[in-house]
Amino acid sequence: MGTGVSFRQQLLRRKPVDAFRTDATSAPEGSALRRTMGTFQLTMIGIGGTIGTGIFFTLNATVPKAGPAVILSFVLGAVTAALTALCYAELASAVPVSGSSYSYAYATLGELAAVAVGWCLLLEYAVSAGVIAVTWGQYLNELTERLFGAQMPAAISAPPGAGGFINLPAVILVGLCCLLLVRGARESALVNTVMVLVKLGILVLFLVVGATGFNSDNLQPFAPMGVAGVGAAAATIFYSFVGLDTVSTAGEEVRNPRRTLPLAIMFALLVITAVYVLVALVGVGAQPWTEFEGQQAGLSAILEKVTTAGWPGPVFSAGVVVSVVSVILIILYGQTRILYSMGRDGIIPPAFCRIDPRRGTPVTGTLLVGGFVALIAAVVPLEQLANLTSMGALVAFAVVSIGVIILRRREPNLERGFTVPGYPVVPLLSIGCCAYLVHELPVDTYLLFGGWLVLALVVYVLYGRHHSRLGA
Template identity: 75%
Template sequence: MASDVTLRRQLLRRKPVGALQGGGELRRTVGLFQLTMIGIGATIGTGIFFTLDSAVPEAGPAVVLSFVIGAVTAALTALCYAELASAVPVSGSSYSYAYATLGEFAGYAVGWCLLLEYAVSGAAIAVSWGQYLNDLTERLFGFQLPQAIAAPPGAGGWVNLPGAVLVLLCCLLLVRGAKQSALVNTVMVLVKLAVLALFVVVGATGFHAANLHPFAPMGTAGIGAAASTVFFSFIGLDAVSTAGEEVKNPRRTLPLAIVGALLVVTAVYVLVALVGVGAQPWTAFGGQEAGLSAILTRVTGAGWPGLLLSAGAVLSIVSVVLVVLYGQTRILYTMSRDGMLPELFRRVGPRSGTPVAGTAVVGALVAVLAAVVPLDVLADLTSLGTLVAFAVVSLGVLILRRTAPDLERGFRVPGHPVVPLLSVAFCGYLLYGLPADTWLLFAVWLALAVAVYLGYSRHHSALQQADRAEAGPVLTGTAP
């Protein structure tokens, strides 16, 4: 029929940037400081508190260079995010950017990558919560939760009950409103920064240069492998761009918050990694639980520094789960508004101004993942989904500079086009270091995405409705 839109056109049609900025149902209540805290809160969490335990055995003291590689990759991509966020200040992050630059299916696929990133990373972070919670209760009250309900599945645990409970509590807070959630997150972020500063200051008193030799026992291959591992610690910066429709003065606030969060995160990570590998032999990191707390106890010979750090880690992980769940619900909201997903995810509560039903669905899914899926599987899947989304954002900068050169931008990537191309290259390098079974699981996830797109999304897409309306006169025999 004349109204039928070819599959090729459906896959490649792009949503105009002006149309992406529509909506207006979410409330603009978040300022620069709170938004920067969202970026820091989403990024500094499980990664730095747990990653050293697995990354140091891969690279030795040279894990510091692995963090630098991760930081460079994150920095290159953050600059690209800053430009697109200032040009297209909407909820949806790289899904919206890809929709405007690469076409409907590319945007949809990136959206699924983001859903994977946020759901799986939220579960991974929640899973880890039980380890520091047990360390804290042991120090305070002399008891621990049974391993069967507190340890990560596959690592001595059967069902991770603390992780599931944490996810549900964060969802209850999120449905109360973005302003309240941002305030709670800001307080927890300031606490976690203070705790990590304590680790750097106290841990530095036990620094011994001899612990840095040999510096790279596993060679450059080990540094690269560890870089893929520690990149998990930089995931979360893109959460800033998911708040595009709830930010005051977004064209200015979004890029400033992204860059500011990156600078703080990078400084903290490099300092913590350097102090950590200097305070104990690199061979002692393997299999060490609540590692930073254990280092402080060893350095000082006292229990109070480790106690404070464990308490800070418990709060830190809460703030990360909160922001990750926030980001995912906003991506689902935007995809639903575009017709890519059912209307359920875009329904906003009249009192809270938040997507209540979508938050409930997300909470249930992430709680189940946190309860039953092993931590290492969750971490690698998170890295893969994130790196794919990051690479697409960098390509989006290149394309939007060509297709919409006069579009208002509150920030422009310096060194264009070199910086976006380097970002794609670094993402590809880290993707290459991920294991084959992670790629297999990712392929299954994308196959599911294709099935949903072909069966539902392409028929309900807002652009599809517009195409049908435009073709209507042809079907009735009237002049177009």
């Protein structure tokens, strides 16, 4: 740490954009991430990290709130996500490095804000990965029950508090995803692409078969709960769009990142929005909206009614299993790249940014992250922590939008591969939408989130501020 630097100066010091670019381009061979991905693979990462289990079951929770007008709720959710995605696209093209909103906050708001955002992202990724890994075991049990009439014992397939001792399937899933990530980004992107195509194929199957049972009478009355119902459902649906930010964690592993990053973000958002809106339209058209509440198995139950056959259940259970694998893979990938950036900046120990020269991946960081997530998924009941995922994501999203405004003012001539249209209205609307959704979260989430940020500050004061490369 440099002498004569006050604590306040340490908290507010910013990392210049040129320094980020230098880090990404001047690392010795064998100690840097490898640029192996193109626009298509990166788009698949965005889709794979966003379309998870939610779309298979979200209609059951949202249609009772909005009725057939849930279609508009999906559109509102997509608009909110698009506002943030546009801001991500601009910053990703201006600061094309790993680290996502952590790096953007470091370049615009300063070191303390970057640390807080980095920990928000760790909270979002780690907790969501743990929750999703736990649900994978449940879906796997459902699939084996449908196919073979048997399930794994609860003692080894559920965490404490949910009737078991250890969630072994979740541990195995996280371990396999970590091994794949250790092998390399190219291999991980290829496997993810295959799984995303399978996932999209399952949803297209629902659209084609479900459309045969479409009845326009099911769309009446269109908005039985009024505008308030549409808004309430949109607040729930928005979380189905969380995951797009994983695209921006790959800034140092894509070719021509200034062009590729914004294109992949936009393409992923378009595909996700089209799939969500069409699934909602077919779903409420094929079944009266009053029958959604309490319905189990989501989309497969609708198809079973339309076809009067039993095959949709196993098909969709298999689709959910594949869907969860791709989501876990991308979440772990994104988290390791954020930690890589934080380690390179000296904010956390350098073990997280150490690159294996043969594989070109942060092996040590990947194994540490995998071990932590596997531990969470194996033994921690996570129901009370689920809202923390949303809190961490929304805070990070808001910071990105703020960062666009600051960087436009501070460095108006900075080279950008993409600029937000409608500036400054779009970033301000994005901030407002995020603030509204944060306001909707329960009080206990605020308390847990505050405790998490206090822990982040303690780690920074004791370690980060003394080892920060900006202090050298």
